[in-house]
Amino acid sequence: MGADSLRGPQPLDLASIRRAPKALLHDHLDGGLRPATIISLAEACGYDKLPADDAVALGTWFRESAYSGSLVRYLETFAHTVAVMQTPEGLTRVARECVEDLADDGVVYAEIRFAPEQHLEAGLSLDEVVEHTLAGFAEGESAVAASGRTIRVVCLLTAMRHAARSLEIAELALRFRDRGVVGFDIAGAEAGYPPSRHLDAFEHMRANNARFTIHAGEAFGLPSIHEAIAFCGADRLGHGVRIIDDIDRTGSEPTLGLVANYVRDKRIPLELCPTSNVQTGAVESLAEHPFALLAELRFRVTVNTDNRLLGDTTMSNEMLELVTAFGYGWSDLERFTINAMKSAFIPFSERLRLIDHVIKPGFAVLIG
Ligand SMILES: O=c1[nH]cnc2c1ncn2[C@H]1C[C@H](O)[C@@H](CO)O1
Ligand SMILES: [Zn+2]
Numbered sequence: 001m002g003a004d005s006l007r008g009p010q011p012l013d014l015a016s017i018r019r020a021p022k023a024l025l026h027d028h029l030d031g032g033l034r035p036a037t038i039i040s041l042a043e044a045c046g047y048d049k050l051p052a053d054d055a056v057a058l059g060t061w062f063r064e065s066a067y068s069g070s071l072v073r074y075l076e077t078f079a080h081t082v083a084v085m086q087t088p089e090g091l092t093r094v095a096r097e098c099v100e101d102l103a104d105d106g107v108v109y110a111e112i113r114f115a116p117e118q119h120l121e122a123g124l125s126l127d128e129v130v131e132h133t134l135a136g137f138a139e140g141e142s143a144v145a146a147s148g149r150t151i152r153v154v155c156l157l158t159a160m161r162h163a164a165r166s167l168e169i170a171e172l173a174l175r176f177r178d179r180g181v182v183g184f185d186i187a188g189a190e191a192g193y194p195p196s197r198h199l200d201a202f203e204h205m206r207a208n209n210a211r212f213t214i215h216a217g218e219a220f221g222l223p224s225i226h227e228a229i230a231f232c233g234a235d236r237l238g239h240g241v242r243i244i245d246d247i248d249r250t251g252s253e254p255t256l257g258l259v260a261n262y263v264r265d266k267r268i269p270l271e272l273c274p275t276s277n278v279q280t281g282a283v284e285s286l287a288e289h290p291f292a293l294l295a296e297l298r299f300r301v302t303v304n305t306d307n308r309l310l311g312d313t314t315m316s317n318e319m320l321e322l323v324t325a326f327g328y329g330w331s332d333l334e335r336f337t338i339n340a341m342k343s344a345f346i347p348f349s350e351r352l353r354l355i356d357h358v359i360k361p362g363f364a365v366l367i368g
Contacts, residue, residue, distance in 0.1 A: 009368035012323050012330065017316040020333060021108040021362035023340035023354070024304060024315050026213075026238055026271035028158075028187070029114035029133070030081045031307025032101070033094055035059040041084035041093070045122075050080055059312065066310035069281035071219035072189050077310060086122040091129060092136035099140025103151040105314045108358050109341060112137070113156035113185050116172060117165045126172050130157070134180045152354070154346060156213070158185040159201060161193040166201035174208050182345035184212040185238060190219040195228045202232040211235045211345040213271065217242035218282050226259050229268060236343055237263070240270040241282050243299070244290040254297060269300045269343035274321055275313045276306035292326045295336070302340040303333075334363040 010016040035055040042050050051065075052058040065077050084090055095112075102110050116129040124132070137153045144151050157173040159166035166186060173184045184205050186198055195202075195214050205212045215238035216228035222245050228234040237243075246257035256264065263270075272291050277283045283290065295301045303318050305311065319333055341355050 007368065009330070010366045012320075012328075014316055014320050016366055017319050017323075017333070018106045018314075019362075020106055020316075020319075020330075020366055021337070021359045022106055022315045022319070023109040023302075023337050023344065023359070024102065024107050025111050025236070025269070025302055025340050025343060026273060026304035026306055027098075027102075027110060027112050028307050029094060029098055029112050030078055030085055030118070032098055032305070032309050033081050033084075034097055034101070035062070035309070037093065037097060038081060038084055041090045045084060045087060045090065047080075047083045049083070059309070062309050063312040066279045066307070068279065071191075071280040071282075074276075074280045074310065075189060081309070082118045083121075085119055086124070088124070088128070088132040091119065091132040092139065095133045095136025096140040096143070097136075099137055099151060099153050100143060101308070102153070102315070103140075103144040103149055105316050107315050108151055108362075109344060109346075109354055110151065110153045111156050111182065111345060112153060113158045113187070115158040115160050115169070115187065117160060117163060117169060126168070127175070130155075130172060130176050130181065134176070137180060150358075152346075152350075153180075154182045155180050156183045156185050156345070157181055158187045159198065160188040161186045161190070161195075161198065161215075162188050166198040167204060170201040170204045170210075170212075173205070174210060177210065182211065183235075184210065185214065187215045187238070190215065190224060194224060195232045195234070199232060202234075206233055213238050216240060218277070219280060221245050222259055225263070229259075229262065229266075234268070235345070236269040236271055238271050239273060239277065239282065240268075241272060241277055241290055243270065244293070247293070247297070249293075254293065256297070264297065264299050267300045269302055269339065270294065271302055271304050273304045273306035274318055275311035279311060286321055286325045289325065291322060295326075295332070300339050300343060301336060302343060303336050304340075330363060330367045334359070334367070337363070 159169035218239035
């Protein structure tokens, strides 16, 4: 591409969006493996239950199985990725490749989450699981830096909401808070497992001035969101898409209920994941995703991938889907990116630096 073609507004296509400096807050390490890596790690560790043995067919299997219309069935596919992430080599490789894939897609800041308690089958301790994963992130950051680009990747530790280890995982997150773990989360099946089951873990985080997000308002509605913010004190909402249930759209102007008003007034970030929400049946289709209304009402919306393997997606693709569905321009994508960066769990000064020195200049080139 000649220098002239990089002057003036760039077309809003996948190639240009890939060049935009993007920030990602909600991405599961165990939902983003390369299909070829799953096959290679399965061979190395003797896992023989993969549903396909070539990378293309395996990728298709994940995407199709994840389009299930049900969070519970969507989550069943993780049995295969978690199975090959039990060894130091497996964890480190998956983490390194995650960083490389995100950097190739133009992501400059990412918070990657996973549940250490699911990676103990080969005898690693919780601390070892985190250490090997962080080592992979560091390797990935170095490889990206060696190729002349930069990406900052930090980690959130997730506890599974059906299990009973959340306090232990919160303590683990705090032990690693100076080594790249910036927060805590709960995930897994939502219906029947309210956030308040894990109140002691959230209280422990709050007592230690630490940050957390909660998957809420995805497969279950407003009560889950209400608990997450009112009882547990979540800093952000993982998905939170069902906040739409508290917005009355029958009149000429949308009217917000108490929970929706609270979320908007307190600028509680919504980690929206468009493709994933369609796959799990949280929304009917991308065109009907509440993203557009929530953005228009000035909720603090952010764009996320959730699980790149399951959705066969990337940050750039999620943005392109929104551009296609709702006609967004560069300044909208920049606003969503700044929303994400403002909501990140790294210190304020580091967030500002990324906004002022990386995100704004990067978008300025594309806006032209
Ligand atoms: O979208 C999700 N909702 C709830 N739980 C999820 C979602 N995506 C992944 N998970 C679960 C499955 C993973 O094994 C776990 C940790 O990353 O988090
Ligand atoms: Zn998620």
